[in-house]
Amino acid sequence: MFKKILIANRGEIALRVIRTCKEMGIKTVAVYSKADEESLHVRFADEAVCIGPAPSSESYLKIPNIIAAAEITNADAIHPGYGFLSENSKFSKICAEHDIKFIGASGEHIDRMGDKSSAKKTMKEAGVPTVPGSDGLLKDVADAKKIAKKMGYPVMIKATAGGGGKGMRAVWKEEEMEDLFESAVQEATAAFGNGGMYMEKLIEEPRHIEIQIVGDQYGKACHLSERDCSIQRRHQKLTEETPSPFMTDKLREDMGKAAVKAAEYIKYEGAGTIEFLVDKHRNFYFMEMNTRIQVEHPITEQVIDYDLIREQILVAGGVPISGKNYLPKLHSIECRINAEDPYNNFRPSPGRITTLHIPGGHGVRMDTHVYSGYSIPPNYDSMIAKLITTAQTREEAINKMKRALDEFVIEGVKTTIPFHRQLMDHPDYLAGNYTTKFMEDFKMDPPPAE
Missing domain, CATH: 3.30.1490.20 (ATP-grasp fold, A domain)
Known part of the structure; x- marks a missing residue:
C-alpha cells in the first residue's frame, strides 16, 4: 500500500481524503495556493507545499508544480479529488511517467470517456442504451x-x-x-x-440519475446503487438524494446492470459514475461518465456504510473488489451549501465568516473546510460545505434536514441555506415529483423581515 499520498486539490474534498488516509496509516501532503494558506486541509496534512498564487491556472492546474511537490516530498501517489485535474488525461499520464500512482482513471480511460461524443460511441458498442x-x-x-x-x-x-x-x-x-x-x-x-x-x-421531463461504480485492476466492476441529482440550476447540482424517489426495483436492477456492463467493457479502474437521463416512462439513456469521485459521494457512503475514498485507494493499490453490488438500506439527502445569495440570483458572496455554528445530532454529517474567522476566497468554486442527513425513510431524512438547516448558522457571508430550507417545504419536492427543469419555475419567498 502507498506510504504517502499527495492530494492535488483544496477545500472539503482535500480534507475528506486526508481523513481517510490518516485512518489507513498513510502520510499525506497538502498542496495549496497562497489564497488557501489558512485552509484546514493545509493544517491537517502531514506536510504542505505552496504551489503558486491564487489563480487556479497558476496553482491547482499547474501540473509541473504539483509533480515537483510530489517528488520533493517523496509521495508515491496523487489523489486528484474532483474538479481541477481529476479528469485530465495528460496529468494522469504524466503521473505514470514519474512512477507516481494516479488514484483515478488512466489517461486512456479519461480520453475515451471524457469526450462525450466518443463516450457515447463506446457505450453503444457496449450495448448500453444511449440517447x-x-x-x-x-x-x-x-x-x-x-x-x-x-x-x-x-x-x-x-x-x-x-x-x-x-x-x-x-x-x-x-x-x-x-x-x-x-x-x-x-x-x-x-x-x-x-x-x-x-x-x-431532447428528453422531455428528464431526471438525472447516476449509478456509482467501482472497478478494479482485474476487469471486475460493481455498482453501489443510484443518486438522484435532478435538482439543478444552470446544469449545476444543488441537492442530491439516494434512493431516488422515482426508482423502482426493476429500474434499479436494469440501470445497475447497464452501469456495470459499461465499466467492465472498458475495463475501468477506480471509482466513477455512469450518468443517465431517465424519461417520464422510466426509459433510461447514457448521458456521460465521470471518471472521478463525485461531490455527492457521501450520500452513497451513508446508505450502504462504505468509505468510497478508502476503496479508491485500495483499488489503486491493486486490491481486487468483492464484485458485490450494493443496495441502499437507508435514505440520505445532501444539500450543497454555497457562498451565494439565493435572494439575488445566487450571486457569489466571498468574504470572512464571522460566526459559524455547525448542526449535529444523530444522522447529520457535515463535510466542510470552513471555520469561524475563515475568509472564503473569490478565486474558486463557491461551495463551502455539504450538509448530509440520513434516516430510515425519505420523510425522516427531509425532516432531519429541515432541523439541521435551522441549526446551521453562518454569518459574514450570504449562503444558500435559505434556498434549501424553502426547497424542503416545497410540495413537489416533498412528493418526489421533480425533474431537471424544477428550478425553472422555483421562486424564492422573500427574506424574513429583520
Whole structure:
C-alpha cells in the first residue's frame, strides 16, 4: 500500500481524503495556493507545499508544480479529488511517467470517456442504451438542421468537450437552430478551446440519475446503487438524494446492470459514475461518465456504510473488489451549501465568516473546510460545505434536514441555506415529483423581515 499520498486539490474534498488516509496509516501532503494558506486541509496534512498564487491556472492546474511537490516530498501517489485535474488525461499520464500512482482513471480511460461524443460511441458498442443523436460531431449548421429534421424536434446541441452546462442549447424548432448553434460553438470555444458540437434528442421531463461504480485492476466492476441529482440550476447540482424517489426495483436492477456492463467493457479502474437521463416512462439513456469521485459521494457512503475514498485507494493499490453490488438500506439527502445569495440570483458572496455554528445530532454529517474567522476566497468554486442527513425513510431524512438547516448558522457571508430550507417545504419536492427543469419555475419567498 502507498506510504504517502499527495492530494492535488483544496477545500472539503482535500480534507475528506486526508481523513481517510490518516485512518489507513498513510502520510499525506497538502498542496495549496497562497489564497488557501489558512485552509484546514493545509493544517491537517502531514506536510504542505505552496504551489503558486491564487489563480487556479497558476496553482491547482499547474501540473509541473504539483509533480515537483510530489517528488520533493517523496509521495508515491496523487489523489486528484474532483474538479481541477481529476479528469485530465495528460496529468494522469504524466503521473505514470514519474512512477507516481494516479488514484483515478488512466489517461486512456479519461480520453475515451471524457469526450462525450466518443463516450457515447463506446457505450453503444457496449450495448448500453444511449440517447438518439448524431453519429459523431456535427459538420456545420446545415448538417445540424438535416439531422434534427430526421430526428424530430426538440433537440439538444452539446459541446463535445463540455461541462458545467457550457456549450449546450435546447432547440425547439428549425428557425432557432442557426443562432443557437453559433452561440454554443462560441461559448464552447471560449470555455474549452474546442468548438466541436454533437446533437441528441431532447428528453422531455428528464431526471438525472447516476449509478456509482467501482472497478478494479482485474476487469471486475460493481455498482453501489443510484443518486438522484435532478435538482439543478444552470446544469449545476444543488441537492442530491439516494434512493431516488422515482426508482423502482426493476429500474434499479436494469440501470445497475447497464452501469456495470459499461465499466467492465472498458475495463475501468477506480471509482466513477455512469450518468443517465431517465424519461417520464422510466426509459433510461447514457448521458456521460465521470471518471472521478463525485461531490455527492457521501450520500452513497451513508446508505450502504462504505468509505468510497478508502476503496479508491485500495483499488489503486491493486486490491481486487468483492464484485458485490450494493443496495441502499437507508435514505440520505445532501444539500450543497454555497457562498451565494439565493435572494439575488445566487450571486457569489466571498468574504470572512464571522460566526459559524455547525448542526449535529444523530444522522447529520457535515463535510466542510470552513471555520469561524475563515475568509472564503473569490478565486474558486463557491461551495463551502455539504450538509448530509440520513434516516430510515425519505420523510425522516427531509425532516432531519429541515432541523439541521435551522441549526446551521453562518454569518459574514450570504449562503444558500435559505434556498434549501424553502426547497424542503416545497410540495413537489416533498412528493418526489421533480425533474431537471424544477428550478425553472422555483421562486424564492422573500427574506424574513429583520
